[in-house]
Structures are given as structure tokens and as C-alpha cells.
Amino acid sequence: MTEPFNINQFNCSISGSGQSLIWAHGLCGCMQSEDAIGVYAWHRFPKKLQLIRYDAVGHGLSDTADSVDDYLWSSLAQDMLNIAQHYHAPKPFMLGGQSMGCATSLFAALAKPENVKGLVLMTPPVAWQARAAKVDYYHKIAKAARILGGKGLAQMNAKHLDKMLPSWIIDAHKHSVLGMLDGLKSMKRHTLNQLFTAAALNDLPTKQQLSTIQVPTLILAWQGDEAHPVSTAKALNKALPNSTLRVASTMEHVNDWPELISEFCLGLKP
Template sequence: MTEQFNINQFNCSISGMGQTLIWAHGSTGSIQSEDAIGLYAWHRFPKKLQLIRYDAVGHGLSSAGKCVEDYLWPELANDMISIATHLSAPSELILGGQSMGSVTSLYAALKYPEKVKGLILMNPPTAWDARAAQVDIYPKMAKAARIFGGKGLARINAKHWGKMLPSWLINGHEHSVLGTLDGLKLMTRQTLDRLFRAAALNDLPNKQHIATLTMPTLILAWEGDKAHPIETAIELHKILPHSTLHIAHSIDDVNEWPKLISEFCLNNDNNGKER
């Protein structure tokens, strides 16, 4: 895919100048849905740093993938690095993302370690044995997507927030939490079918491979989310030799995350070493 890469296929947002953070959203999300919930406070991200955000293939305003393989996490990692390269980002990057975006960043760091000086892994999803135990869920999700489409799934999900997100997070962002569904509403039946079929094939990288990553890593997770269990975050913290883990137990904890992300990027703007 890299050889045929077309930056015009991707909806991108660029702000600031300097050390670059390239950020990837979660599955069925988008730039728009992240802005709608307001959790990330990107408008307060330091202007002395460059922030690159983009809609992943088939998400938001980016073009749809042509097959299931385009939605596999290692392929999304290729897209991430290609976007940075085509936008003339510095040779050394900080990569980060939420859920699917966090794994995209991991795969990109493994494939291009010389390009990555820091990682931010927010809400890493189910992984390894836990993911294998729920693999049968994804074909059912793909079937539902073919029947209801993005708008239909958004309506269904809006009625079942309690099973999807921590109650304290819903209460803390009750006026904006529905914004997380904005990305889903834009997705076609075909795209969602391919995305969920790919989800059945996706998993985090091998633990031994992850252990080879030596760049500073910030891991953020919240308690009470079955799709993003803190066990994944805790295990990643054990594996990654230079990682810091923050687990949120309340809305006040989550509200600190934008500051933690900014400080991490500022502190690692020094040839890949923490100041």
C-alpha cells in the first residue's frame, strides 16, 4: 500500500510547529468525534509543538479501504508513517492514539523504531488471550453492521452507554458523550463490515517484540471499560521498559490527561530522551 499511497485519501488536521505528535483515533471514531466529546482538549495543545491528526482509512472524511486487509492494524501503522512522511514531519516523531490508534502506534514503532522517539497509548484494547476469547463477537458485529449501517448502530449504541463506558465518565461528560458516535454515523455498511471482520484478525503485537521498544511511553487507561480493560495497560507497562502508567478512576483523573499528553511531548522534545 505504501507504494501507491495518496495523501489525498486521508482527511488530516495540522496545527503548531516543532516536535511532532501524530495522533490516531479509535475504531469507528474520527477527528470530528474526538472534537465533539471534548475529552482531548486539543485546542490547548502547545503551539510550540506540531500536532497531526487524521481520519483513518474508512473513517470520518477519509476514503474507504478496498478490502478487509486495509483495516488490519499493521496496515494502519503503514498509513500513519506514510501520512507523517508526506506531510514532511520531522524524522523523529511521537506517536499516539486511543484504542485502535494506540495499537496503530505500537505497530508503527516496531516497524520504524528509528523514527519514533516517544509513544502515547490511550485505552489499549483487549489483547492476547483475552482477545482470543472474544473473537466470535466480531462476525456478529459485522452482520449487525450490514443490517443497520453506521446510523443504525449509532442509535443502538446510544441506548446502551452503560455497557460501553464507565458510568462516571458518562456522567462527567453527559452533554457531549454522544459525540463519540459522530464517526460511526458516517460509516457505510461495507466499511463497517470490513472493519469488524478485520477486528477478528487483529491483535496487539507479540509481547517479546513489544519488549524491544526502548522509547519513553505514556500509557493512559480508565477503569470500568470491558473493551479497554486496565489489564492490557498494566501488562504493557510491565513489558515496556521505559513506560509510565496512569489509570483513571474518576472524571477528574481523565480531565488531567490532556495535560499529561502535552507534558510528555514537551519533556521528550530532546533527541528522544526525557528531560
């Protein structure tokens, strides 16, 4: 039997009013880490639109989950839809996210296509055959997380930021890029183990499933990131019937992303 949805489990943030964009962060991130890195510039998001952000289950200030299944992307998608419903986001609404949040949005759009009128997919995660090749890696990280915990993983990742972000973004944000690890530091061993075990099971929807998503979609990708390869973004662009792809190779390109997201959302008719 499915447990009733409890909004009190989630740390949420709401600003503006009008048409809604529900936004989800990436794996081991949170709202705090998004704000720290300074790429998103949510303070510039139009006030005539409603922005609903939240820490996913097990992340940031939200409660942890009971099982690995709760961290599957299809489960996170149901959380996203439940949050939209709780805050009475006017239907149809927009969904978006970065990496894990991108996957969450796609599964939510497949689950409730009538509720969604647009998607913003930022740095889609490695998928399909390329993801299958990383299953052992996710299991190794799950095992390491059981030993090191959030602080230990954060220290390890701080020495290998080039595995998490393109080098040109690290160079441009030397003073703030470590802030993206803030959310990871407080995460518990058991939670991280479950998260990375789920990561080994997760994958994006099939290309046949993606072909049924008809809504306008903005895909934002960047060069030089193994975990979020441009090849995934290009495959999504090809599979989604009504999508536009922008690929960044410089910080100037990424600096345009907040405006691109705002223009995209404003351009969708109520």
C-alpha cells in the same frame, strides 16, 4: 504490487510547529467525534509542538479501503508512517492514539523504530487471550453492520453507552457523550463489515515484540471499560521497558490527561 500512497485519501488536520505528535483515533471514531466528547482538549496542545491528526481509512471524511487487510492494525500503522512522511514530520517523531490508534502506534514503532522517539497510548484495547475470547463477538457485529449500517449501529450503541465508556465518564459528559457516535452514523455497511471482520483478526504485538520498543511511553487507562481493560494497560506497562502508566478512576483524573500528554511530549528531547 503495493499501491502508491495517496494523501488525498485522508482527512488531516495540522496545528503548531516543531517536534511532531502524530495522533490516531479509535475504532469507528474520527477527529469530529474526538472533539465532540471533550476529553482530549486538543486546543490546549502546545503550539510549539506540531500536532498531526487524521481520520483513519474508512473513518470520518477519509476514503474507504478496498479490503479487510487494509483495516488490519499493521496496515493502519503504515498509513500513519506515510502521513508523517508526507507532512515532513521531523524525525524522530512521537506517535500516539486511543484504542485502535494506540495499536496503530505500536505497530508503527515496530516497523520504523528509528523514526519514533516516544509513544502515547490512550486506553489500550483488549488484547491477547482476552481478545481471542471476543472473536465471535466481532464477527456478530460485522454481520449486524451489514444489516444496520452506521446509523443503525449508532442507534443501538446509544442505548448501551455503558459498553463503550465507563459509567462515570458518561455521567460527567451527559450532554456531549453521544457526539462520539457522530463518526459512526455516516459509515457505510460494507466498510463497517470489513472493519469488524478485521477487528476479529487484529491483536496487539506479542510481549516479546513489545520488549524491543525502547522509547519513552506514556500509557493512560481508565477503570470500568470492558473493551479497554486496565489489565491490558498493566501488561503493556510491564512489557514496554521505558513506560509509565496512569490509571484514571474519576473525571478529575481524566481531565489531567491533556496536560500529561503535553508535558510528556515537551519533555522528550529533540
